[in-house]
Amino acid sequence: MADTKGIMIVGEVADGKLSATATELLGAARKIAGELKQEVIAAVIGSGVGEAAKEAVAFGADKVYVIDNPMFKDYTNDGFAGALQKLNEKVHPEIILIGQTAIGMDLAPRLAFRLGTSVTLDCVGVAIDPDTKLLQKTKPVYGGNALAVYVSEARPQMATVRVKTMEPLAADASRKGEIVSFDPGLDPASIREKVVQKVKEEVVGIKLEDAGVIVCGGRGIGGAEGFDQLKELAKLLGGALGASRPPCDSGWVPTSIQIGLTGKMVAPKVYIGIALSGSSQHQAGMSGSKNIIAINKDPEANIFGISHFGVVGDYKKVVPAFMTKCKELLAK
CATH class of the missing domain: 3.40.50.620 (HUPs)
Known part of the structure; x- marks a missing residue:
């Protein structure tokens, strides 16, 4: 050899x-x-x-x-x-x-x-x-x-x-x-293969992998309606919307925004995890994020173990207050 x-x-x-x-x-x-x-x-x-x-x-x-x-x-x-x-x-x-x-x-x-x-x-x-x-x-x-x-x-x-x-x-x-x-x-x-057609993934807004800010929701969001609010927050921050696996499996959001071991790997400057437990499978896809912010009503949620900042509370109360403050700061 x-x-x-x-x-x-x-x-x-x-x-x-x-x-x-x-x-x-x-x-x-x-x-x-x-x-x-x-x-x-x-x-x-x-x-x-x-x-x-x-x-x-x-x-x-x-x-x-x-x-x-x-x-x-x-x-x-x-x-x-x-x-x-x-x-x-x-x-x-x-x-x-x-x-x-x-x-x-x-x-x-x-x-x-x-x-x-x-x-x-x-x-x-x-x-x-x-x-x-x-x-x-x-x-x-x-x-x-x-x-x-x-x-x-x-x-x-x-x-x-x-x-x-x-x-x-x-x-x-x-x-x-x-x-x-x-x-x-x-x-x-x-060369036995031949490419006959290419279909490019349609992305509305910022591509998840390229986003500097990601707002990610979990099972605790409760349904598709809750993700509408998260999408609004992501837009406000100039970022992209993501999700853990359960919301995707439930059909609340498309699988194209799933983050984790069986989804996409991301490493944004700011990652906001909302109402998600932070399983090891999910962490595998986002643990490289520079600043991790967790919002969860369960103080024992795994996501707090890797977060830099955390809020223990109901996202339905925390997120609207957070958005109001962000709008005030952005208006200055």
Whole structure:
């Protein structure tokens, strides 16, 4: 087996730009590379991805391999896994990090199989063991009620990393890095899938994952009508509306705004959790929030254990008073 060296991330591209997930992976890769004294490599695949490659350098990549071809305009497993397999034969990275996204969840296991290695999915932490120098991959287990740490001696060591669990570096446009064009030499006939239609999720207002403020309601809201008030609060604060799993399962709100282990991962500047218990499954999706405010009439609710500020009381009384005060402050 060839010697392995380098921390490689697979950088997804959205609308010609490097995705936020890719910048988070680069931030994680830089920390790992510093401990191993190795370089950070980014693989950028798509069609017309030159700008994304430059962004990868700005966000921490030492070397970027650009696989730019119209055949990679849309994601296909055969195409992307095949191209990365060929790149691996050239680069031989020590570690490969992929985002735990719709693409990453499909790509990572198949790529690992092609490379004859293993992959740990949905990691919320990656670090280097100081003694063995192996990659420690931390992920939720038992429905999010515990965390387990995995290591593998197979090469390359692979992991998918949950969105919003890593901090990206600040972009530095003056940063220098090498951008290399790479042709995997794939036969278009080897790509068995074909994208026939794309349906973009319709978002009214601010996208939940991008919101700086999130107002999230739980089972204690009691019904769809209660969420109308929370939606008004979110609009007042320039934020987005979220929900824990029970309201979504009950049909009070769409599943597209569900936050948690089986929903979306968010890390806003301000997270307001209202009438929700704060189960471990829910915390898995929002514990990275910078400021957590909890409103619950149960003083023993789990959400208070991770909140920075808390109000014990009935949300039907607390929220209207809070909104009135916010309007007064915003009017000044």
